[in-house]
Amino acid sequence: MKRSLLVLTLLAALLSAEGQGIKPKSNPWPEIQQQMRPWTRWWWMGNAVDEKNLSTALSAYAAAGIGGVEITPIYGAKGYEDRYIDFLSPNWMGMLDFTIKKAASLGMGVDMNTGTGWPFGGPQVTPGFAASKLIVQQYRMPRGQLLKEAIEIKDNTQQKAGAKLQAVTAYTADGQVFNLTDKVDSKGQLNWQAQGADAEIYAVFSGRTLQQVKRAAPSGEGDTLDHLDKPSVNAYLKRFDQAFAGHSPCVRAFFNDSYEVYGATWTPTFLKEFKRLKGYDLSDHIRELISKDSLSQENGRLKSDYRETMSQLLLENFTQNWTNWAHQYKSITKNQSHGSPGNLLDLYAAVDIPETETFGSSHFDIPGLRRDSADIRNVDPDPMMSKFASSAAHTTGKTLVSSETFTWLTEHFKTSFSQAKPEAERLFLAGINHIFYHGTTFTPSDIKFPGWLFYASTNMVPANSLWPQLKGMDSYFSRCQSLLQSGKSDNEILIYWPVYDAWSSPKGLDMPMKVHDVDVWLYPTEFYKQSMLLAKNGYSFDFASDHMLATAKADKGQLVTSAMANPYRTLVVPACKFMPLATLKDILSLAHDGVTVIFQTLPEGVPGLSNLEKNNAEFKSLIGGLDLKSLSNGLKGIKWGEGEILVTGDVQQALSFKNIEGEQLSKSGLKFIRRKLDDGKYYFLVNHTAKTIDEWVPLNLNSPSVALLDPQSGDYGQAQIQLKDGKTWVKVYMQPGETFFLQTGDKKTDKKWVYLSKPGKPMSLDQNWKLHFTQGRPALPSDKQLDHLVSWTALNDTAATAFSGTGAYSRTFMLPAKIRGEYVLSLGTVDETAHVWINVQDAGIVWSIPFQTRIGKFLKPGKNTIRIEVANLMANRIRDMDIKGIPWRNYHEINFVNINYKPFNAAGWTPVPSGLLGPVQITGYNR
Known part of the structure; x- marks a missing residue:
């Protein structure tokens, strides 16, 4: 009972839109809570887990600053089959229960994949519940003759899988269409003749994709689920009901990975559901539906109706159904909707935590940030893609929106924390506020280095040589997320997503909205181009679907999408060809009630074939009733009830006309995102440019106080501000790679921020270092006395070249009487992270560009000591193992591959630079 109450309390907190945390009176930082820390995807390889090693692993994760784990069982390591545990067996459920209790004792949370590997499927998915695809067989029938061959599925594999005939349609040469389904007998014989002209016969079968669960764990193998069919989903979930035996497992959230159900273009009830939703018989249009390269607008309209039906079935039968099921167990859902053949915004919005x-x-333009073309995939994550998930959260008032983060960021064993940081910051800027590392693999203690590893991850594991200093990055992300989860999103513009323009393409069949296909369905659109332009000019926005506009309201001239969401100042409709009649009516209604609506161009008509003539006539009548007047050069508009409708090719012109300004601080090169609090706002500022930004920047508000918070160190102070032109201007000094938060409002902090814009002469510390290797593999190199700083690979020491681990640099230095306001230690080039002690006092972990930290409070006049523990990458140790032929990878399924999905081998690598390379300097700054 106590655990159930705990889960209910957690559920209520997570679904609250405020989630502001508890702030000690003396400190502006929120108290760090469980969901504010980064979590990690936790692979259970072969489910070869045990209580002792689970306890050890969770304790190590908690000590490093990880807030929770997301369990995903997958294939196992060869040779350890006797340790495997069947998924959802009593033994497995015992391990889950132990994990949840142990995690709770450490202040950690647990999420659970509702399956193994991906996508959902397994032994409970019998052929009747497996992912389906449309199969169409064609026959030619001369007039006046009977079809000699039987209409039955020809593919032997599909025969065995139970493919069923669903419809038979004849198209005659003189343009007639006949539904012949009831003319086919039990033996497949067609009892019909084409009388007036030759005919083409199209036979529709509901076949099976035959896709198996990828990377399945023991007892998770089997067919992929039919996500479009509610009975199939219910049958799939029944296995979990049986394992749970009526009791909640007390996981925080059930998780679903990206939709990767390949070729699932059908479900056995599709014809029936299509007629229910669209009002006409799809079987009369099979020839048009399966056309691949047609440019026919009518075919495009048909496919729009087909794709909309798929979207609705996926929403109703899987996403909403699965979420309702999870709520019965007092848990929530976390879903990656991208890749789905549906409206991403609605699918994301239907779950408790949308995840990109x-x-x-x-x-990134950050100087010194390594990005070797040989070590990266030819893929650039797109922030606009991430905004589909965050928009769904913002418009519905959800607190959390998460991300699977750093998948294939670089080649194995070459990912530095400094490379991870700006990637995560791009997510934060897109509205994501909870990072899940991709990821961590459970490894028993008796498995030799490097332990068990997953083939596509950045290896956030204790065996990673960077692990001893992971807490530096975890603390940074935790501070960022503590503020980004506070209050509400503060975006002023809502942008309509014209999904029907994409759905109306006459090419292809289904249309999965994949991350890897954004150049097809997203980049060419005015929706994307206008979004990018608005972002460049300092505007903040979210995306809205047709359904979101249908439920939105106007309130005092603003657009409200949810009682829990922050209202928007205007609605922007980018250029689009198609818009449902209902959506146009909803938009005009919002304008009538007081909302300003900006059309880039007016849409042409309705999508689809359903009631086309009637709907299009009414649509054009409504558009024609907009008696637009010229307001200025290129801008037309009309008062519409209490609101206004504006039409212009230059959306920013219309925004300026309504006195809606973007944040001018973006002109400096800074990127930002805002959060609205009860008593002010947070601005998250990011410098991803190549220059130091040392200037006054304006905020779109008038605030009597601005506090500056440094998420790297946790330091804070009152910023310098001035009032000009009705705006608050803030003094900002940010080097490339730095981030800060600004907190506006009436409250003042108890100290002033010390700016680093008046440097004295730097003191060089590049010589006379002692280097002592403290921990690592394969063996500790001997101590070194360094006249100058060089990479460990340049020490003429084979042990140092092959070494992955930590080396401690130490020396003394003299400091004259302290006369500066602050002192900064700059480490120059660090490969890869550094933990600094000054006079035996912990001065923090320096793990990212610009590799510097404030140390004034640790210094004293006269003699000082400095110790810098530097950790390098795993790469050189793995290289040495592969050169020597030491076995370390032997897994079932995909085994272990490189970034190009080829067999992995590091023997040909050049040793990567390691250690402290400098220049190391201490610089004093006047106040």
Whole structure:
């Protein structure tokens, strides 16, 4: 009972839109709570887990600053089959229960994949519940003759899988269409003749994709689920009901990975559901439906109706159904909707925590940030793609929106924390506020280095040589997320997503909205181009679906999408060809009630074939009733009830006309996102440029106080501000790679921020270092006395070249009487992270560009000591193992591959630079 009450309390907190945390009176930072820390996807390889090693692993994760784990069982390591545990067996459920209790004792949370590997499927998915596909066989029938061959599925595999005939349609050469389904007998014989002209016969079968669960764990193998069919989903979930035996497992959230159900273009009830939703018989249009390269607008309209039906079935029968099921167990759902053949916004919005993902790495202009083309995939994560998930959260008032983060960020064993940081910040800027590392693999203690590893992850595991300093990055992300989860999103513009323009393409059949296909369905659109332009000019926005607009309201001239969401100042409709009649009516109604609506161009008509003539006539009548007047050059508009409708090719012109400004701070090169609090706002500022930004930047508000909070160190102070032109201007000094939060409002902090814009002469510390290796593999190199700083690979020591681990640099230095307001230690180039002690006092972990930290409070006049523990990458140790032929990878399924999905081998690598390379300097700054 106590655990159930705990889960209910957690559920209420997570679904609250406020989630502001508890702030000690003396500190502006919120108290760090469980969901504010980064979590990690936790692979159970072969489910070869046990209580002792689970306890050890969770304790190590908690000590490193990880807030929770997301359990995903997958294939196992060869040779350890006797340790495997069948998924959902009593033994497995015992391990889950132990994990949840142990995690709770450490202040951690637990999420659970509702399956193994991906996508959902398994032994409970019998052929009748497996993912389906449309199969159409064609026959030619001369007039006046009977079809000699039987109409039955020809593919032997599909025969065995139970493919069923669902419809038979004849198209005659003189343009007639006949539904012949009831003319086919039990033996497949067609009892019909084409009288007036030759005919083409199209036979529709409900076949099976035959896709198996990818990367399945023991007892998770089997067919992929039919997500479009409610009985299939219920049958799939029944296995979990049986394992749970009526009791909640007390996981925080059930998780579903990205929709990767390949070729699932059908469900056995599709014809019936299509007629229910669209009002006409799809079997009369099979020839048009399966056309691949047609440019016919009518075919495009038909396929729009087909794709909309798929979207609705996926929403109703899987997403909403699965979420309702999870709520019965007092848990919530976390779903990656991207890749689905449906409206991403509605699918994301239907779950409790929308989740996006990053795949590959992005280019940043930050000087010194390594991005070797040989070590990255040719994929750039797109922030606009992430905004589909965050928009769904913001418009519905959800607190959390998460991300599977750093998937294939670089080649194995070459990912540095400094590379991870700006990638995560791009997610934060897109509205994501809870990171899940991709990821961590459970490894028993008796498995030799590097332990068990998953083939596509950044290896956030204790065996990673960077692990001893992971807490530095975890603390940074925790501070960022503590503020980004506070209050509500503060975006002023809502942008309509014209999904029907994409759905109306006459090419292809289903249309999965994949992360890897954004160049097809997203990039060419005005929706994307206008979004990018608005972001560049400092505007903040979310995306809205047709359904979201249908439920939105006007309130005092603003657009309200949910009682829990922050209202929007205007609705922008980018250029689109198609818009449902109902959506146009909803938009005009919002305008009538006081909302300003900006059309880039007016839409042409309705999508689809359903009631086309009637709907289009009414649509054009409504558009024609907009008696637009010229307001300025290129801008037309009309008062519409209490609101206004504006039409212009230049959306920013209309925004300026309504005095809606973007944040001018973006002109400096800074990127930002805002959160609205009861008593002010948070601005998250990011410098991803190549320059130091040392200037006054304006905020779109008038605040009597602005506090500056540094998420790297946890330091804070009152910022310098001035009032000009009705706006608060803030003094900002940010080097490339730095981030800060600004907190506006009436409250003042108890100290001033010390700006680093008046440097004295730097003191060089590049010589006379002692280097002592403290921990690592394969063996500790001997101590070194360094006249100058060089990479460990340049020490003419084979042990140091092959070494992955930690080396401690130490020396003394003299400091004259302290006369500066602050002192900064700059480490120059660090490969890869550094933990600093000054005079035996912990001065923090320096793990990212610009590799510097404030140390004034640790210094004293005269003699000082400095110790810097530097950790390098795993790469050189793995290289040495592969050169020597030491076995370390032997898994079932995909085994272990490189970034190009080829067999992995590091023997040909060049040793990567390691250690402290400098220049190391201490610089004093006047106040």
